[in-house]
Amino acid sequence: MKALFVDNDPVNRGVIHCLATMAGINHAIVSTAGEALAVLRGEAELAPGDWNLDTRAADNNIGVVVTDLSLPDMDGEELAREIRTSHPQTMIFANTLPEFLRGGELFERVFFKPRGNEDMMQAVLGVLGTVSECDLFRAMIPSAKFHAA
Numbered sequence: 001m002k003a004l005f006v007d008n009d010p011v012n013r014g015v016i017h018c019l020a021t022m023a024g025i026n027h028a029i030v031s032t033a034g035e036a037l038a039v040l041r042g043e044a045e046l047a048p049g050d051w052n053l054d055t056r057a058a059d060n061n062i063g064v065v066v067t068d069l070s071l072p073d074m075d076g077e078e079l080a081r082e083i084r085t086s087h088p089q090t091m092i093f094a095n096t097l098p099e100f101l102r103g104g105e106l107f108e109r110v111f112f113k114p115r116g117n118e119d120m121m122q123a124v125l126g127v128l129g130t131v132s133e134c135d136l137f138r139a140m141i142p143s144a145k146f147h148a149a
Contacts, residue, residue: 001063001128003027006036006079007095008071012113016066016095023121025128033071033079040065040087064091064127066111066120069100080106091127095120 005016008031020027030036030044038044040062065083069076080092084106094107101110111120 001061003124003128004036004039004062004065005029005095006031006033006065006067006071006076008032008068012068015114019118019121020124023125025121025124031072033067033074033076033082036065036067036079037082037086040083040090062087062090064093064124066093066095066124069094069096076100077102077106093120093123 003020003025005013005020005027007013007016007029010031013029013031017027017029020029028039030039035044065079067076067079071079074082076094076096080094083090083092091108092106094101094110095113096110098112109120109123111123
């Protein structure tokens with residue numbers, strides 16, 4: 001399974017991409033809700049270098065979508081409702097600023113920028129079932145030296 005991140009801010013997308021890559025998460029990042037829905041429907045061609053997924057989105061088995069709530073084309077809650085209807089098995093997390101959260105019941109987890117990034121990646125890995133908590137910690141702090149006890 002793979003993760004799809006949705007954030008319209010280029011700085012946030014860069015941070016998310018770096019953290020997801022360091023954690024070994026197979027992922028794509030898009031900047032609008034419309035792009036996210038196109039990826040989920042298998043309608044988006046994934047350009048080499050821009051995506052860390054296979055060439056056709058339909059083959060990608062998106063297990064979790066992590067979305068900002070403030071997006072240019074529709075808000076993240078509207079996107080979550082669309083995903084709940086079209087892909088009910090997909091987990092949905094919110095990654096946002098506190099002032100944009102109106103409810104939260106549409107999301108399995110809510111993370112607040114910027115401090116929630118590590119917890120968010122850990123939760124994504126929990127859904128995807130690919131890396132242990134210890135491995136995630138090592139990925140987040142690559143310069144740390146770890147010794148066996």
